[in-house]
Amino acid sequence: MRIPLDRQGPRPLYRQIEAYLREAITSGRLPAESRLPASRELAHDLGVSRLTTQSAYDELEASGLVAARAGSGTYVLTPPEARRSIRRAEWPLWQRQIQVASCPHETDAHDQAPTDRSSRQISFAGGIGDHRLFPVDEFRKVLQAVIRRDGAAALDYGDDAGHPGLRTVIAQVLTSQGLATRPEDVLVTSGSQQALALISSALLHPGDAVLVEQPTYRGALDLFRRQGLRLVGIGVDGQGMRVEELEALLLMHHPRLIYTIPNFHNPTGVCLATPRRRRLVALAARHNIPIVEDDFVGDLRFEGRSQPALKTSDAGGGVLYVSTFSKMLMPGLRVGFVVAEGPIHRVLVHAKRAHDLASCNLVQRAVCEYVTIGRYQTHLRRSGRACHRRRDAMVDAMRRFLPVDVEVDPPRGGLFLWIRLPPAISSTTLLPLAHHAGVTFAPGNDFFVEPRHGESFLRLNFATHPPEVIVEGVKRLGRAMRRALPSSGSRG
Numbered sequence: 001m002r003i004p005l006d007r008q009g010p011r012p013l014y015r016q017i018e019a020y021l022r023e024a025i026t027s028g029r030l031p032a033e034s035r036l037p038a039s040r041e042l043a044h045d046l047g048v049s050r051l052t053t054q055s056a057y058d059e060l061e062a063s064g065l066v067a068a069r070a071g072s073g074t075y076v077l078t079p080p081e082a083r084r085s086i087r088r089a090e091w092p093l094w095q096r097q098i099q100v101a102s103c104p105h106e107t108d109a110h111d112q113a114p115t116d117r118s119s120r121q122i123s124f125a126g127g128i129g130d131h132r133l134f135p136v137d138e139f140r141k142v143l144q145a146v147i148r149r150d151g152a153a154a155l156d157y158g159d160d161a162g163h164p165g166l167r168t169v170i171a172q173v174l175t176s177q178g179l180a181t182r183p184e185d186v187l188v189t190s191g192s193q194q195a196l197a198l199i200s201s202a203l204l205h206p207g208d209a210v211l212v213e214q215p216t217y218r219g220a221l222d223l224f225r226r227q228g229l230r231l232v233g234i235g236v237d238g239q240g241m242r243v244e245e246l247e248a249l250l251l252m253h254h255p256r257l258i259y260t261i262p263n264f265h266n267p268t269g270v271c272l273a274t275p276r277r278r279r280l281v282a283l284a285a286r287h288n289i290p291i292v293e294d295d296f297v298g299d300l301r302f303e304g305r306s307q308p309a310l311k312t313s314d315a316g317g318g319v320l321y322v323s324t325f326s327k328m329l330m331p332g333l334r335v336g337f338v339v340a341e342g343p344i345h346r347v348l349v350h351a352k353r354a355h356d357l358a359s360c361n362l363v364q365r366a367v368c369e370y371v372t373i374g375r376y377q378t379h380l381r382r383s384g385r386a387c388h389r390r391r392d393a394m395v396d397a398m399r400r401f402l403p404v405d406v407e408v409d410p411p412r413g414g415l416f417l418w419i420r421l422p423p424a425i426s427s428t429t430l431l432p433l434a435h436h437a438g439v440t441f442a443p444g445n446d447f448f449v450e451p452r453h454g455e456s457f458l459r460l461n462f463a464t465h466p467p468e469v470i471v472e473g474v475k476r477l478g479r480a481m482r483r484a485l486p487s488s489g490s491r492g
């Protein structure tokens with residue numbers, strides 16, 4: 001691509017490149033979906049540094065004119081002017097009646113938002129591990145081997161409840177961890193989010209109460225809110241859900257479901273203490289309330305011993321155990337599962353069929369193969385070691401570079417550090433300052449039934465970046481905090 005540049009003029013080169021491309025996009029000379037040359041290629045063509053072309057692309061992306069798609073390149077989006085005119089057009093009546101106010105803007109979805117991969121922002125906001133540690137090559141080989149071996153069978157719909165081989169492997173892994181499981185009680189779902197959606201659609205009706213930890217996973221709050229459920233929060237401390245408060249809440253609100261994340265809780269990182277686990281299961285059984293045990297990252301433990309799953313204390317059929325390969329392997333596989341015995345299993349399989357017929361058969365077979373040949377365990381150990389180092393790097397950097405003492409209880413696994421801010425700072429005032437300093441995090445409000453209760457908290461994902469990037473991100477956070485503080489509160 002040829003872009004005329006004035007190398008003697010006062011205007012920085014990246015601004016000139018940006019202006020040229022901006023004009024080409026808004027005038028329609030570069031139509032939507034055109035692929036821009038790779039920044040390296042453009043830098044070579046123009047005889048400038050790659051940083052210059054990348055900065056121009058970053059500016060265009062920040063204006064919503066282009067988007068970088070992982071592994072594919074940078075593409076032109078529909079120009080904002082055109083988008084505005086579509087919005088101004090007369091929508092059909094049924095569209096105008098739709099209430100969109102309660103839908104968060106896409107960029108607010110911190111849990112799923114991929115880490116901002118531009119060189120400028122360091123994101124601690126995401127809910128997954130480091131994409132650089134995804135075993136891409138190994139998985140490609142496994143996929144190829146499965147296609148070669150299974151041919152068309154791998155590309156058929158497959159079994160409603162999930163690929164039998166994968167269900168067997170899941171049952172074996174869980175059984176080896178002390179949770180005796182039969183393959184026929186496993187239902188493979190499109191991520192554990194779908195398992196949660198199927199369970200709540202099968203068991204709950206609008207207006208029903210659901211008991212959730214407070215704070216809890218935002219995706220569950222979104223789901224339950226969308227289904228018109230009443231959310232009842234129960235506090236969390238260093239030992240997990242405050243189970244001693246449970247019975248009073250059950251008697252007062254009569255929830256139809258208890259949703260809990262007992263291992264490396266999202267967002268606090270805490271694990272539910274073993275006596276509380278037993279008490280929770282016993283109370284739920286006494287009050288005839290199903291428990292959904294969301295074990296989204298339980299295998300990512302790098303210190304200490306694991307506690308028994310809630311489901312191991314269940315006499316049978318009371319606890320629905322949900323897990324996923326998203327956090328411990330790769331989220332884009334969309335492979336999660338639920339273990340459920342009794343009539344509910346049939347209902348869930350039926351609901352799954354009604355929702356999306358089946359999860360991708362090829363991917364399920366590949367995950368099955370990957371786990372069977374032992375690659376999964378190796379990958380888990382590798383990820384665990386990396387997460388351990390990263391957690392230490394983040395905790396250490398916080399001690400060194402934050403201007404205030406923040407309360408943090410380092411978790412022994414998982415992905416997150418949960419931070420209580422000093423009273424002088426709120427996470428909503430800190431967020432724009434942090435963004436400006438080049439770092440982002442998930443503000444506490446996202447995780448509370450009553451968002452304002454989260455003002456003093458923020459969640460940092462320590463798993464996304466290597467230690468040196470973590471240190472830089474924490475330094476930036478420290479700078480943002482210094483700006484948020486009244487000058488007297490600083491640690492110096």
Ligand SMILES: Cc1ncc(COP(=O)(O)O)c(C=O)c1O
Nearest residue numbers: 127191192193217266296324326
């Ligand atoms: C606690 C928890 N449960 C479930 C999920 C859903 O993950 P997936 O649908 O990718 O399995 C997430 C994702 O962030 C999560 O944090």
